Amino acid sequence: MIVKKPKNKPPEKVEIKPQIWLPAAQQFGNLLESNNIRYAIFGAGALAVHGVMVRPTVDVDYVVEDYQKAVDLLKKQPGKKSQNLEKERDGIQVADFYFNSGVTIQIWDNNLYSLPMTDESWSRVVLRPVPGYGNIKTITMEDLMTSKVGRYTQQIADNKYESIKNVMDILATMQTIAQPDFKYVIQRLKEGARREHVRHSSKIYPLDWYFVREVEIYRKAAEKMNRDKIGAFIAKILVTSKSVSIEYELLHNLRRSGNLNEFQSNFMLDDKSLSVLLQRWKSILKIEGNKVNISSKDIQEYVKTLGPEEVSEYAKRIIFSGK
Numbered sequence: 001m002i003v004k005k006p007k008n009k010p011p012e013k014v015e016i017k018p019q020i021w022l023p024a025a026q027q028f029g030n031l032l033e034s035n036n037i038r039y040a041i042f043g044a045g046a047l048a049v050h051g052v053m054v055r056p057t058v059d060v061d062y063v064v065e066d067y068q069k070a071v072d073l074l075k076k077q078p079g080k081k082s083q084n085l086e087k088e089r090d091g092i093q094v095a096d097f098y099f100n101s102g103v104t105i106q107i108w109d110n111n112l113y114s115l116p117m118t119d120e121s122w123s124r125v126v127l128r129p130v131p132g133y134g135n136i137k138t139i140t141m142e143d144l145m146t147s148k149v150g151r152y153t154q155q156i157a158d159n160k161y162e163s164i165k166n167v168m169d170i171l172a173t174m175q176t177i178a179q180p181d182f183k184y185v186i187q188r189l190k191e192g193a194r195r196e197h198v199r200h201s202s203k204i205y206p207l208d209w210y211f212v213r214e215v216e217i218y219r220k221a222a223e224k225m226n227r228d229k230i231g232a233f234i235a236k237i238l239v240t241s242k243s244v245s246i247e248y249e250l251l252h253n254l255r256r257s258g259n260l261n262e263f264q265s266n267f268m269l270d271d272k273s274l275s276v277l278l279q280r281w282k283s284i285l286k287i288e289g290n291k292v293n294i295s296s297k298d299i300q301e302y303v304k305t306l307g308p309e310e311v312s313e314y315a316k317r318i319i320f321s322g323k
Contacts, residue, residue: 011081011082011098013058013059013104014058014102015056015057015058016056016057016058016102016103017056018048018054018055018056020101020102020103021044021045021056021057021060021103022048022054022130022131022132022133023130023133024060024099024101024103024105025041025045025048025060025130025133025136026130026133026134026135026136028060028062028074028105029041029062029130029136029137030134030136031073031077032062032064032070032073033137035069035073037064037065037066037069037070037073038064038065038066038122039062039063039064039065039070039137040062040063040122040125040137040138040139041060041061041062041136041137041138041139042061042062042063042108042112042138042139042143042144042147043057043059043060043061044056044057044060044061044169045057045060045061045062045130045136045138046138046139046141046144047144047169047172047173048130048131049128049129049130049131049136049138050128050138050141050144050173050176051176052141052144052169052172052173052176053169053172054131058104059096059103059104059105059106060103060104060105060106061106061108061112062105062106062107062108063108063109063110063111063112063117063139064107064108064109064110065110065117065122067093067095067107067108067109067110070107071085071095071107074095074097074105074107075097077097077099079099079100079101080097080098080099080100081098081099081100082098083095083096083097083098084096084098090114090195090317090318090321091317091318091321092108092109092111092114093108093109094106094107094108094109094111095107112139112143112147113147113148113151114147114150114192114193114194114207115143115146115147115188115191115192115207115314116191116192116312116313116314118191120184121139121140121143121188124139124140124142124143125137125138125139125140126138126140140181140184141173141176141177141180142177142180142181142184142185142188143188144169144173145169145170145173145174145177145185146185146188146189146192146207147192148166148169148170149170149189149192149207149210149211149214150192150194150205150207150210150211150213150214151163151166152164152166152167152214152217153194153196153210153213153214154194154195154196154197164221167214167217167218167221168221170218171218171221171222171225171230172225174229174230174233174234175225175226175229175230175233177233180233180236182236182237182240185237186208186237186240186241186243188207189206189207189208189211189237189241189243190206190207190208190243190310190312191207191312191313191314192206192207192312192314193205193206193207193312193314193315193318194207194210195318204315204318204319205245206243206245206309206311206312206315208237208241208243208245208246209245209246209249211237211246212238212245212246212249212250212267213249215234215238215266215267215268216266218230218234218268219231219265219266219267219268222268227268230268231268231269231270232270234267234268235267235268235269235270235273236273238250238267238269238273238277239269239273239276239277242280242306243306243309244303244306244307244308244309245309247302247303247306248299248303250267250277251281251284251294251299251302251303252296252299253266253267254285254292254294255294255295255296255299258291258292258293259290259291259292260274260278260287260290260291260292261290263292281294281302283302284298284299284301284302
């Protein structure tokens with residue numbers, strides 16, 4: 001009888017303080033750079049170098065263009081306690097390296113969680129200072145914010161702390177970014193995708209679908225932040241995107257509430273943004289004062305006029321990964 005040995009479990013990740021992970025972030029960034037590996041820091045590292053916030057984290061995330069070369073390099077580093085090379089999410093390769101210092105380095109293969117790196121996103125990578133430690137290459141603030149969309153919905157059942165932390169990262173970025181490139185944000189929301197698990201089945205949705213789903217969470221979490229700026233950011237995405245995913249979710253929310261004031265509050269819409277949406281939907285809405293009536297059939301017919309929703313190349317890859 002052959003007894004299979006249980007696989008060694010990777011060490012449990014614990015949060016480490018910025019004064020420990022920040023110098024490590026700069027050190028490993030330099031390591032990748034000196035070995036001619038195209039990289040960018042994201043996650044908590046990008047938050048810090050963009051001046052959004054500096055907080056504890058469980059790992060330092062790097063996206064790389066040459067995954068295997070980066071993994072082979074990290075394997076050889078001194079002070080490495082263990083590694084986990086078996087992670088794969090929807091076909092995305094990601095490697096964990098645990099060091100005696102308590103720092104965990106994650107190497108992602110051309111993806112920011114469920115947001116793929118593209119030629120344009122790589123071209124937007126910038127060199128920024130790690131406060132007090134040196135310079136490091138980082139993704140843009142737009143990619144930083146977009147990469148975290150949908151993580152709340154995916155994580156809330158298993159890890160409330162991490163899911164809420166991701167929401168706060170999104171909101172902090174929204175209120176910090178000076179001149180958002182909304183066109184690029186919308187483009188990236190459409191390029192990214194996540195898997196929604198429902199009982200024994202799952203479905204792939206673009207990140208703009210997750211964005212509109214999570215707005216209520218953003219609204220509640222924004223109470224003690226720059227609510228006006230966050231609301232303006234959200235409204236701009238909702239009003240200018242006009243994607244099938246966003247229109248469908250907005251219209252069904254309006255149908256369920258039947259109340260314009262409630263709908264406006266739910267999505268942090270100013271009067272101008274609300275007016276734009278109502279004008280766009282005027283052919284299918286019946287409005288009397290603050291009350292509004294719309295049927296599911298009307299919504300379905302309206303959405304058809306937008307044409308079929310394009311599936312991004314990344315979403316297709318997830319679908320056909322079979323996971």
